[in-house]
Amino acid sequence: MRGGNRFLAAAVLAIITAVALAQVVQNEYFFFASYVVLQFVVLATAWNILGGYAGYVNFGSGAFFAVGAYTAVALIKAIDAPLILQLVAAFVLSGLLGFGVGALTLRLRGIFFSIATVAVAVICETAVVNWRFVGGSRGLAILQPAAPLWFESYTRFLFVVMALIAVLAVALARYIQISWIGRGLRAIRDDEDAAECAGVPTLKLKLAAAALSGALMGVAGAPFPLYMSFIEPTSAFSLNYAVSALAMPIIGGTSSWVGPVIGAVLLASVQQIVTVTVSSELNVLVVGVLLVGFVVAAPEGLLGLTARLARRSGLARASIRTPGDDTGQHPRVAEAPTDAGRP
């Protein structure tokens, strides 16, 4: 599959670039900022698996993120667990949380799932604030271990780790999107009843998507305590995660794995620049306004806008006769039937 090979090449290139940057770049702040951007790429991609593909809106992404972070903290405190174990545990626990919320509410209308995610956010935050083992409301200082071989600082190491996670998350989202699983999820989003009658096991698929989405958010959160050298509930459960995880895919475009990546890179980078110059609340307000603006005026996001422009200028597109269209935009019959022109 040509699209797949191209993606694999790009993915390997991205990881190699990340490792190279970790060796070469002098400015330590670059890694602090880039880590955050990569983290949001994972969050946005995770959100989109359930939100964009299946149509179920998670308002409580912060909870899944924080559960991942606090799982890591608990493991560090209890058994001084290595990072890989923290990542796996966060994946499992946040995944179970996603599955649990889904099991309770995915049989019902979408809005009740969304409300349940708000509930989970409130309840988890309350639980953590009351849990002294992980520092409660006062928080806990986390000691960064020594940087592994080849890395100048632990932060650079975390940057590469997060780059790897981001590539894996995006690869997963892409696979789901172009596979029969993605078709099933989109069928559910378009008409759940008709999907059932067409043989799609809607509840199972939705539960799987909810679990995977939550699990990936947890993985995004697991390195957070080490990154900050500190953990406390207010920043871990910050509303910014909930809104950003939603806004980035919507602004980028929800129909494809490309959208959340674009949205996350754009928005997170802008946020990093703006937070330094302007207050962080104003910055967060702008995200909210952009969210509403795009939902109303450009529901297909930036991807949709560019696709519309591309169509108008007559670019050839992939069709069902050749495998997967990566933009997720509607595959069109090519005007000059070739395999060329895939983005």
Next chain:
Amino acid sequence: MTASVLAVRGVCKRFGGFAALSGVSLQVRPTERLGIIGPNGSGKTTLINCISGSARADAGSIDFNGVDITRLPAHRRAHLGMARSFQIPRPFFSLSAAENVLVPIEYVRHRGSLHGARDRREAMALLEQMGLADKADLPAGALPQVDLRKLELARAMAANPTLLLLDEVMAGLSSAEVDEVLDIVLTLNQQGVSIIMIEHIMRAIMRFSQRVVCLDAGQIVAEGTPAEVAEHPEVRRIYLGA
């Protein structure tokens, strides 16, 4: 005695205070062509919904090929060999016509196998059969009503059903198109598919059905061959007011 493909016994369905179905029973034999007629609001679509699993019957039982499916979710009934079309076409609007047909192929016909070029080829073959091949990559949302009805049928056929439930699949079609669809459906039947067809187009029902059932106000008021049902006093009263 051949076992029936479908056995509906005493099915009731209420919506709030309104009884849409009051004790409906019918049987469909293998490869049989059953027509269902009745005025609007008589419960025809509700009956199809209860059979296909889109609605849960409040009372009664439904057996499909000997299996009790009364409590089964709709997708399991599809896996067992049931397919339906909707009265008002309900395609997956953001998917292309070809992808619409791919879904039942991937989730029913070739459930559990690797999905690839073969599924795509079969999807295109079905579209060709319905005359939609040139629109394969258009989003379903861009298709006109007539094509959507054909897509509904293609999607139902894609699942390789043993029982096909057609809900007014010919509404809005021209006379020539009605004959076209009838031919396709009759061919399917010859290949062994049992078919229940709800229709208002009388000549289609009469030409198509081996047996006809007439529903009124949630109950069966007449049952028999097309000729018998056409002569039935209740049916004449409903349709002619006589």
Next chain:
Amino acid sequence: MTPELLIEAVVAGILLGSFYAAVSIGLSVAFGLLDVPHIAHPAFLVLGAYGAYLLGRHGLDPLLAGALLTPLFFLGGVAVYRFYHAAFERRGSDPGLRGLAFFFGVAFIVEVGLILTFGVDQRLVEAPYIGKSLVLGGMRLPLRMLVPFAVALALTVALSLYLSRTFAGRAIKAVAQDRTALSLMGADPVRVKQWAFGIATATCALAGALLIILGPVEPGLGRLYIGRTFCVAVLAGLGSLPGTLAAGLILGVAESVVLTSFGASWAPAVAFGILLVVLAVRPAGLFGR
């Protein structure tokens, strides 16, 4: 827990419950009757509370402030619905994800806007009746709870009667059931819905005032009330206003008992818990249609 403590908890719960009913009737109308995924309703509530706070700084009694703000909120609600309808409902059958994301964005903008304007600290109002208590039969009933109880009761009953006795009210119930039939009878469904949404938002002015009488407010309060208002609206049975009162009382008492037994931090979880149980067991609620 001693019997006295239990009785006190129940009484407090009843007072609280009527208040919960009042803050939820707007949602019963907007979500229950009009089917709008109005997840920003609690945000408007908090907005109303801050409105009362602002006017309170000029010496206005919060109840008076709430009453004065009602027409303003009504107009705001009409505007919001018209925008929502034009942007989402007209385009197709189910706005779905976009409608939900829209209201979430609105709620978020309101919350951050309040943080930017007033800061994250708690705000409260002062009134002659706040701080005093009525002693009845050996129990202390704080007036800051009695006043919302009484006003909430009146508001809920009044709105209930409006919906069932007046022509406009019945039109609203009708549009919830069958908009085609309604338009055939000569009433424009969109205008009816916009009127209804206006009323739903208008209740947030008065209910918001009650909120800040009950206790101090801060911008994040809206999120806690998402659980409470939806719990009451769903438990009542979507669209049933008398049910709203019953559901509010049930939630109020349950929360009060949990608060007394387990402490304040777990009280918000009660609403979500009840909501999930209702959705699992009897989604139509107590008086659902």
